[in-house]
Each structure stands twice: as structure tokens, then as C-alpha cells.
Amino acid sequence: MKDLLGIMSKVKEMQAKMEQLQAELDTIEVDGAAGGGLVNVRLTAKGALKSVRVDPSLLNPDEAEIVEDLIVAAHADARAKGERLVQEKTQALTAGLPIPPGMKLF
Template sequence: MRDLMGMMGKVKEMQEKMASMQEEVEKLELEGTSGGGMVTVRLNGKGIMLGLSVDPSLINSDEVEILEDLIVAAHNDAKGKVEAAVQEKTQELTAGLPIPPGMKLPF
């Protein structure tokens, strides 16, 4: 019975840590760039775009497709950084817990 109580306490502690981690993730702001820094996208930890910066030299009606591609590339760069940061925080949180390999957190 003691083991069950101890496990329940660990579950509660884990829930509190997860809630704290989710708050931290929401506060993250990461930038992705493309075109040698000519396009910058800023995302929060949930992947919501907070800002976009485009070098004025890229604004040319004849090269719209290039600009669009650079924006997508910068967004993908920022999104990758957000995912890496979330994964790192999750690993810190779950260190030492017997979680099966490949199980993704947060759920």
C-alpha cells in the first residue's frame, strides 16, 4: 500500500512539473532565419508566429516566389528550434522516470 501512495505522490509531483513546464514553453520566443538573415520569423513555444521581419531589398514584385520560399524556410527553422527546446525541457522533466522509449510528452 505504501508503494501505491508513493507512486500517487510521484504522479501528482509530475503533474505539477508538467504544468510548470507548459507555462515555461508558452513564454519561449525563438527565431528562425533564412536568406542569410534577410528573413526572420519569431515564434512562441506553441508555434504561434509572433513576428516576421523581411529585409526591404527582398521586396520586389518580380521575385515574390523567392520571398515566399524564404518566409517558409525561416518559419520551419524557428519551428524546429521550438520543438528542440520543448523536447529538451521534457527530457529534463522526465529524467529518471521509467518512460518507454518513443513515448512523446507532453501528451
């Protein structure tokens, strides 16, 4: 019975920490780049787009499709960085708890 109480205590503690982490992820920003840095995007760790920067040398109407592709690539880069950050912080938060492998908490 003591083990069950100990696990319940850890679960409550983890819930509080998860709420803090959720709030923190709204404030953490990650940058993604494409085209050798000609296109940059900034996202929150949760994936909300904050800004897009396009180098003026790309602003040629004949190259609009290239710019669009680079924005998508930069977004994907930033999104992957954000997902890795969330995974790292979640693993650190849940260390020592009996959570099945592959279970996503976010």
C-alpha cells in the first residue's frame, strides 16, 4: 500500500510540473532556417508561428515558389527543434516514473 501512496504522490507532483512545463513551452522560442539562412522562422516550443524573415535577395516575383518552399522548410526545421526540446524536457520531468515507452504526454 505504501508503494501505491508513493506512486500517487509522484503522479500529483508530476502533474504540477507538467502544468509548469506547459506554461514554459509557450514562452520558449526555437528558430528554423532554410536556404542557407535566407529564410528564418521562429516558433514557440508548442509550434505557434511567431515570425518569418525572408532575405530581400529572394523577393523576386519570379522566385515566389522557391520562397514559399523555403518558408515551409524553415518551419519544419523549427518544428523539429521544438519537438526535440519538448521531448527532452518531458523525459527529464518524468525520470524515475513507471511510464510505458512511447507514451506521449503532450
